[in-house]
Structure formats: C-alpha cells, structure tokens
Amino acid sequence: MPKRIDRNARRNELLDAAVRVFAQKGFAASRVEDVATEAGTGKGTVYLYFASRDAILRAVFDSYAERTSAALKSLPPGPPLERLAELIRATITALAQHRDHAAVLLDLWRASPGLDMASVYRDHRAAIVSLLDEARVRDEIRTGIDDRHAAVIVGALEGSLIQWLVDPEIDLEQLANPIIAVCVEGIRT
Template sequence: MPKRVDVNARRAEILDAAVRVFARKGFAASRIEDVAAEAGVAKGSVYLAVSSREELLTAAFDQYRARAEEQLATPGTGSALERLAALIRATVAMLAAHPDHARVLLDVWAARTPIDMAAVYTEYRSAIAELLGEAGADGQLRPGIGPEHAAVIVGAIEGCLVQWLADDRVRLEDLAEPIVAICVEGLRR
C-alpha cells in the first residue's frame, strides 16, 4: 500500500526548507534542487507543491506578511503611545524570532521580485500614523509630529534589523527598548 502524504504538511516542509535555503544562499543563487535537498525530498516533490522558485519566495513572504498582519491586528491596551510602544516591541520580537525570514526580506528588498513590499510598508505606516493621530488628538505628542513620522519609525526598526543581520554582535532583541525610547518617548509632549 502506498504511503499517504499530507499535501499541506509536505508543502509547509518544503516552504520551511526554501526559507532556510534562501536565507543561506540568497534567492538568486538558490535552485529548486537546493530546496529539495534541504527538505529531504525529490525535486519533483517540490514541483508538486509549487510551480517555481518565485512561488516559493512569494509563499515565504506571505508567511512573513501573515505574522506582520497579526501584529497589526492586535490592538493592545493603554494610550496610543503605549500601544505604539507595544507594537514596536512585538514587531522586533517577531523579526528576531524568525531570522531566516528576515534574511529573505533583505533579498526581497534587493532583488526584483513579484513581492509587493510597498503594501506591507503601507500597512505598517498606516497603523503607526493612526496611533500617532490618536496620540496627537489626546495631546500626548509634542508639536510638529505628523503621519510622516510613521515612515521614520518603520525605518528605525528596519535599520536595526539590517544591522543585526549584518553584524552578529548586534542583538535585535536588545534594541526594542532603545527604539521605543527614541521613536515613542522622543515624540511625547
């Protein structure tokens, strides 16, 4: 009797293997054969799960995006600035917990891929701008703080992410509180 394969579980294994391979070798240098070897399956098994390397990259990005959307959908409690600080901490923790996905993100930034990074940035900036607007309406912000500061906050998180990926002496987990101190407390009235 032939062995039954859980198609969804196999696809998840292949996707996890692809993320590890893309993180280690970069997307451009990775081949389907590399992903198959990492997953411990035949090359044909990869093609049963996905149609191309690009689809693997898109699926890996979709995993990251789902985590990001989960962070944004968790409203938290407290004032708008307290919720912004919590969002920053949760985002840094999520990125630190998934270093291979973070490395793949760098590859997505650098390569021409079918991934719409602008949409993810728009979601984060919108969520942060909304919190800044609420904090401003509550009188919590110093004068001159507006929605454009959302891009600066996203940039601070990503700048720390890049340093962490480039220099193993930098610990991303240790940077959440400094980001909060500058990007939240620095805006407070």
C-alpha cells in the same frame, strides 16, 4: 494504507525549508533542488506545491505579509503610545527569534522580483499612523509629529535589522528599548 499528508502542513514545511535555503545561499543562488534537499524530499514534490522558484519566493513573501498583517491587527488594547511601543518590541522579538526569516526579508528587499514591497510598507505605516492619530486625539504627542513619523519608525526598525544581520556585535533585542525611547518616548507630550 498509504500515509495521508496534510497539504497545508507539507506546504509550510517546504516554505520553512525554502527560507533556510534562501537565507544560506540567497535567492539568486538557490535552486528548487536545494529546497527539496533541505526539506528531505524530491524536487517533484516541491513542484506539486509550487510552479517555480519564483512561486516559492512569492509564497514566502505572502506568508510574511499575512503574519505581519495579523500581528498588526492583534495589538492589545490600551493607550496608543503603549501599543506602539509593544508593536516595536514584538517586531524586534519576532525578527530576533527568526534570523533566517530576517535574512530572507533583506534578500527580498534587495531583489523583490515582482513582489509588492510597497504594499507591505504601506500596511506597516498605516498601522503606525493609526496609533499616532489616536495619540494625537488624546493630546499625547508633541505638536508637529505627523504621519511621516511612521516612515521614521519603520526605518529605525529596518535599519536595526540590517545592522544586526551584517554586524555580529549588534544584539537586535537590545535595540528595542532605544528605538522606543527615540520613536515613542521622544514624541510624547
């Protein structure tokens, strides 16, 4: 009897292989054949799941966007600034545990061939703005802190990520507390 393959599991294996290849070679230098080799399969199998290399990249991007959206929605209950600190900590931890994914994200930001990166940034900022609004209603943040602070927080996370990827002396996980000190504790009343 032929072995049944779980299509979703196989698709995810191919995406994981693509992330490793894109992280090692960069998207521009990667080929579908490279993804197939990394996944231990033929390129025909890759084409059963994805029409092109760009389709693979889009699927990686969509997967990242879905995971990010789910993480934002699953913040634990509690005071808004504590939840914001937890969001920062969880983001840093997730990126630090998946350096390949982080490297691909950097490549996506650089190349972004038809990908809606602005939408991802808007989702990130909207989640942070929601927490800031809650904190404002509870009179927990200083006067003058507005929605633009969300872009500052996203920028602090992204800037730390880039430095970690290019400088081996940077320990990303060690940056969570300083980011929280500046971006959360620095706005508290």
